[in-house]
Amino acid sequence: MTPAALEVQGLNRSFGALAVTRDVDLTLERGARHALIGPNGAGKTTLVNLITGVLKPSSGRVLLNGEDITATSQADRARRGLARTFQINQLFRGLTVLENLCMTIGERDGHCNNMWRSAGAKRAVIDEALDHLESLRLVDDALKLVRELPYGRQRLVEIAIALAQRPRVLLLDEPAAGVPSSESHLILDVMANLDPDIAILIIEHDMDVVLRFAREITVLVQGAVFTQGTPNEIMNDERVRAVYLGQEVRHGKREANHG
Amino acid sequence: MAASETTSVTTSAERAQARERAAEYLLSRHRFRWPEALPWLLAIAAYFLFPDRMTFGGQVLIMVLFALSLDLILGYAGIVTLGHAAFFGIGAYTVGLLIARLGWSEPLSSLVAAALVSALIGMISGWFLLRYRGLTLLMLTLATAIMLQETGNLRSDLSGGYDGLPGLVISPLFGVFDYDLYGHTNYLYVLGVLAAVLFFVRRIVYSPFGQALTGIRENVRRMHAIGSPVHRRLVTVYTISAAIAGIAGGLFTQTNAYVTLTVFDFDVSAKVMVMLILGGTGRLYGAFVGAVVYMVLEDHLSKMSPTFWQFGIGLLLVLAVLFARRGVLGLFEDAGQYFSRKRKQL
Numbered sequence: 001m002t003p004a005a006l007e008v009q010g011l012n013r014s015f016g017a018l019a020v021t022r023d024v025d026l027t028l029e030r031g032a033r034h035a036l037i038g039p040n041g042a043g044k045t046t047l048v049n050l051i052t053g054v055l056k057p058s059s060g061r062v063l064l065n066g067e068d069i070t071a072t073s074q075a076d077r078a079r080r081g082l083a084r085t086f087q088i089n090q091l092f093r094g095l096t097v098l099e100n101l102c103m104t105i106g107e108r109d110g111h112c113n114n115m116w117r118s119a120g121a122k123r124a125v126i127d128e129a130l131d132h133l134e135s136l137r138l139v140d141d142a143l144k145l146v147r148e149l150p151y152g153r154q155r156l157v158e159i160a161i162a163l164a165q166r167p168r169v170l171l172l173d174e175p176a177a178g179v180p181s182s183e184s185h186l187i188l189d190v191m192a193n194l195d196p197d198i199a200i201l202i203i204e205h206d207m208d209v210v211l212r213f214a215r216e217i218t219v220l221v222q223g224a225v226f227t228q229g230t231p232n233e234i235m236n237d238e239r240v241r242a243v244y245l246g247q248e249v250r251h252g253k254r255e256a257n258h259g
Numbered sequence: 260m261a262a263s264e265t266t267s268v269t270t271s272a273e274r275a276q277a278r279e280r281a282a283e284y285l286l287s288r289h290r291f292r293w294p295e296a297l298p299w300l301l302a303i304a305a306y307f308l309f310p311d312r313m314t315f316g317g318q319v320l321i322m323v324l325f326a327l328s329l330d331l332i333l334g335y336a337g338i339v340t341l342g343h344a345a346f347f348g349i350g351a352y353t354v355g356l357l358i359a360r361l362g363w364s365e366p367l368s369s370l371v372a373a374a375l376v377s378a379l380i381g382m383i384s385g386w387f388l389l390r391y392r393g394l395t396l397l398m399l400t401l402a403t404a405i406m407l408q409e410t411g412n413l414r415s416d417l418s419g420g421y422d423g424l425p426g427l428v429i430s431p432l433f434g435v436f437d438y439d440l441y442g443h444t445n446y447l448y449v450l451g452v453l454a455a456v457l458f459f460v461r462r463i464v465y466s467p468f469g470q471a472l473t474g475i476r477e478n479v480r481r482m483h484a485i486g487s488p489v490h491r492r493l494v495t496v497y498t499i500s501a502a503i504a505g506i507a508g509g510l511f512t513q514t515n516a517y518v519t520l521t522v523f524d525f526d527v528s529a530k531v532m533v534m535l536i537l538g539g540t541g542r543l544y545g546a547f548v549g550a551v552v553y554m555v556l557e558d559h560l561s562k563m564s565p566t567f568w569q570f571g572i573g574l575l576l577v578l579a580v581l582f583a584r585r586g587v588l589g590l591f592e593d594a595g596q597y598f599s600r601k602r603k604q605l
Contacts (some may be wrong), residue, residue, distance in 0.1 A: 108488045
């Protein structure tokens with residue numbers, strides 16, 4: 001039996017007396033489409049930070065393809081095939097879109113250790129970068145500075161970078177956050193066409209997005225796993241409605257995305 | 260999917276064109292362009308136009324080199340430091356001590372020694388310091404320079420303390436060209452070293468490694484997330500920058516034929532940063548423009564008013580920060596863009 005793409009075992013993290021992650025278990029099989037939902041302050045982004053290595057857990061383990069990566073650095077995890085997007089764009093804003101992609105490919109393949117050859121000399125890198133941009137329909141923006149793009153397009157660059165890492169596991173932290181609804185179909189189209197082999201964990205407030213995308217849902221409440229199940233089970237779970245969905249309805253469906 | 264495909268009107272030919280345009284930009288970016296010849300032509304012209312100011316000219320070129328070393332870490336990698344004089348000083352003292360204590364006065368080999376010693380100190384201090392950013396890093400770099408200065412003070416038997424090492428005699432360059440009183444040989448020597456270093460730095464900033472440095476400057480969180488060994492990259496570039504600053508310091512000792520502990524002064528660190536900001540960071544030739552503007556102004560102003568000349572420099576810096584955030588070169592770029600846009604509108 002092949003090991004799960006990503007496995008989180010008994011993960012704990014506290015800031016002082018505040019336990020923000022409590023005994024979280026989570027498994028993503030290869031090709032999983034898993035959504036992580038929960039009210040604001042449930043510790044969703046903290047969990048992503050623990051999985052990607054931005055934060056170190058107080059206890060528990062993170063396994064990537066069966067290997068224990070709990071002690072490794074964030075960069076090391078990225079090189080092993082764990083990619084993420086950020087809830088708030090983290091891009092090279094002063095560089096062109098194409099450079100953003102070439103940088104990612106360069107770091108992935110270790111070209112960036114080279115100090116002597118010019119960055120443009122490897123045509124294959126540029127071509128691959130353009131392939132990624134083409135698949136997200138960003139070729140026309142290739143030479144624009146990231147900061148000149150509308151926010152929705154910047155979100156796509158965020159995803160393009162993660163895909164250029166050739167990940168085995170991809171964590172999408174509110175990919176449609178801050179995107180005007182007129183542009184959100186761009187993101188949804190892209191998500192629907194992601195490589196079926198990549199295991200994906202999506203964190204999302206918008207239940208429309210979650211229900212369109214996810215085959216499994218984990219509900220996180222106050223740092224702990226409240227319940228797990230298929231979208232149907234979760235939608236029909238009265239307790240979930242009470243802690244999460246009820247609140248969503250009260251605040252309106254597309255509430256401001258600060259989690 | 261079908262809907263979005265019909266809205267996309269670009270044909271495959273147009274797409275291929277867009278791809279080619281984009282690729283061409285990256286493929287051609289590092290190529291030589293004619294404005295790059297300008298500073299070198301001016302430097303050579305200065306040699307013939309101001310034969311009696313060549314000592315000063317040499318000093319200017321040394322500061323260009325020093326500012327260039329700072330540009331590599333500040334302008335490209337985004338490392339802020341207030342202690343870059345540490346490496347200038349190490350280089351200056353390496354050359355000084357080699358002559359004064361060991362009688363090693365051959366100029367080129369002692370420059371290499373200055374580069375190596377500075378690089379070593381840069382690597383060790385960088386390995387510790389570059390885990391920090393912002394204010395913490397500012398204070399730590401500042402402290403490093405002060406500690407080195409105090410070490411020199413403590414061992415004044417070796418360093419000569421604040422009296423320094425006077426009267427250093429440098430051997431003829433390549434065993435042939437004597438250092439003349441008017442600094443003609445020295446000027447060409449410094450210019451040659453500067454050209455060699457610039458070639459080297461230019462390769463670095465246009466390399467994939469150099470790209471990774473700009474990535475760290477632009478967004479370090481993203482660099483971690485795409486798997487970049489950020490700390491290693493920073494230590495590497497810090498080491499290279501220290502070596503270049505060391506070469507500048509070595510040239511400083513050779514040019515002046517003496518060296519004192521003032522080379523480690525905070526003043527020196529601050530001055531080189533002001534020069535770079537004046538000229539423009541992260542654009543190679545900002546170091547040229549900034550150092551020349553600063554040094555020439557300092558020279559004129561201090562003759563006009565020996566007591567208040569710093570007022571002029573201060574005013575210039577205020578103006579630069581208010582109106583030319585990206586330095587003199589940034590100003591030129593903006594002007595160029597403005598005029599090319601105007602031309603398009605006509």
